[in-house]
Amino acid sequence: MSKIGIIGGGIIGLSSAYYLNQSGHDITVIDSGDLQNGCSHGNAGMIVPSHFIPLAAPGMVAKGIRWMFNSSSPFYVKPRLHGDLLRWGFLFLKNANEKHVAAAIPALKELSLLSKIHYQQLARDLPFNFGYHERGLLMLYQTQEAEREESETAHRANDIGITAKILSGEEVQQLEPHVKVNVRGGIYFPGDAHLTPHQLFNGLKLYLQRAGVTFVPHSAVSKFEFHGNSIQSVLAGDHFFSLDQIVLAAGSWSGLIAKQLALTLPMQGGKGYSFTLPEVEKNVQIPSIFLEARVAVTPMENSLRFGGTMEIAGLNHSVNLKRVKGIVDSIPKYYPEMKVGMPLVENVWHGLRPCSPDGLPYIGRSTKIKNLVIATGHSMMGLSLAPATGKLVSEIIDEKKTSMALTAFSPERFQR
Ligand SMILES: Cc1cc2nc3c(=O)[nH]c(=O)nc-3n(C[C@H](O)[C@H](O)[C@H](O)COP(=O)(O)OP(=O)(O)OC[C@H]3O[C@@H](n4cnc5c(N)ncnc54)[C@H](O)[C@@H]3O)c2cc1C
Structure with a gap:
């Protein structure tokens, strides 16, 4: 011992x-x-073997640059002349290429699948309920560009043995009987799961x-x-x-x-926000990601959590409500009948994701x-x-x- x-x-x-x-x-x-x-605590609770592509991937650099100039965008790097950030950024750029992605996929996939097996075991062994459900994950899109990108990911997923189904807007709607969904289509990953983090x-x-x-x-x-x-x-x-x-x-x-x-x-904190609707009568059934808005939506029993944004802006606990508004504004675009107002600042959770550069x-x-x-x-x-x-x-x-x-x-x- x-x-x-x-x-x-x-x-x-x-x-x-x-x-x-x-x-x-x-x-x-x-x-x-x-x-x-x-x-x-306040994260989106998703168990995601579907996420086998690391954050440092080719498309991220172009997207990051495009998003950086929009105050309510899902991704932001606060420009600072700080040695650690500059080196982190350099390493991120160095790794955001197809060769790195191809090398990282088998390792990430194996780690994710191993973790899911252990979650299944924990759900059996632990003497308390933590809201573990295996209902999969929907990646929802409204644009042709996102459809093309995500369909490529779906093919790649199927090639490595992670099931992904390309669904039309109507097929997505059939999976969500209680909530009107406005999307061009979605990719369904039936092997994903979710739980209630706290x-x-x-x-x-x-x-x-x-x-x-x-x-x-x-x-x-x-x-x-x-x-x-x-x-x-x-x-x-x-x-x-x-x-x-x-x-x-x-x-x-x-x-x-x-x-x-x-x-x-090398490490940077990637700040994200979430807020939770405590009682939703007609709730979402399957955890989803609004692809264009990069917002994660997770039903946790009767409640519904929305989370998103990635701000690389130092290790601090400030809350940027403009980015929270970006999350709120995305909701009616994908769920047109869901009316969600801006949460009070004390009801906004934030967390710093520990981000390695690759x-x-x-x-x-x-x-x-x-x-x-x-x-x-x-x-x-x-x-x-x-x-x-x-x-x-x-x-x-x-x-x-x-x-x-x-x-x-x-x-x-x-x-x-
Ligand atoms: C909006 C949002 C949504 C997310 N959704 C998901 C999701 O759906 N699925 C998923 O897998 N992940 C998700 N994540 C990411 C996930 O939450 C993090 O990757 C994870 O919580 C990191 O856990 P950790 O234990 O490494 O760090 P933390 O939970 O941050 O724990 C680190 C601890 O170290 C302590 N500490 C710091 N310095 C010291 C010190 N000097 N001495 C002692 N202790 C110290 C801190 O107080 C803290 O308690 C999300 C994150 C965000 C922000």
Whole structure:
């Protein structure tokens, strides 16, 4: 049994704690906040094997440039002369090509499918309901351009064994009996799933507490003490914790912590917003993405969540209501009979997605610091990929053969 400290109590930290606890370790999860202020609560709850193409892909650069000049657009990079952002941008551009995409697809697909299997297992094993449903995902489009792009993705999906069906507008409508849908068509991915993120998070935290995992909130990790090339203890708040193994799972803040450890882990926070309609009488049945607007829509039992935007604008918690308005304005375009007003600012949730520059997570052991395992950078798919990541972290720490090859996720792939 090892004493393991997990830095960051988001869904990646909790999933790692779950599988490490199953292996019988003594676990402490340390968080700078109250474990409610990360990215893992108000997200869209989608489990997405359909998302096998990483964010750093050829079309994204042109779209990003087009969107950047529109204040309510779904994607925004705040121009700043900051070394970390410039290097991140350079690495993003370097990876946004077909060669990188082709190399990333098999790894992302395998990680996603592994995670889905673990979600199915968790839905059976955990003693609480977290709203897990396997109803698939609809990618909805209104324009010919989006239809062409998404149909290409659908063909590519079918080629690699992920079922995708190209539907007409009428066929989409048949899948949504209670809500009028105004689309040219859609791609249906029947293998996707969804859940209610805060139910999973809060249930898992309570379950882990009862299983003996210690949580240390309001204690930012700020200093490390070394013995040789191993971390011996970490300073969190005003306490030193002596640890055998450390898991760095601090989401968007992991890059800053890695810097303290003299490691290179390029990371930017990609801010997104969501708001939830609490009681919807005639609800959407299948989680959907409005493709042109990049808005995600997820039914969570009787409620309905809308989420979107990706703002690369630093690690801060400011709320840009113009972008929230962009989400609100998209709703009647796709659901013409749904009337949704602007939410009050206190009802708008925001989260910072931990974005690596090539769209792939960082999962693996550091070769420079012997007892450090890194698990972060999951960008828009952290919830989806959490169980597989947690399982892999436990396998790395237990020195078992990992469930899949980890080369594509090496935390040292951008080491200078
Ligand atoms: C609008 C929106 C919709 C999304 N929808 C989906 C979706 O449908 N499906 C999906 O898979 N993903 C989705 N995501 C992405 C997903 O939410 C994230 O990828 C995921 O939550 C990241 O989890 P994490 O544990 O890595 O980070 P976080 O949840 O951010 O946790 C990191 C934790 O580290 C802590 N921390 C930071 N610094 C320190 C320090 N110095 N010491 C100790 N602790 C520290 C923070 O307080 C925080 O609690 C969405 C995101 C957004 C914004």
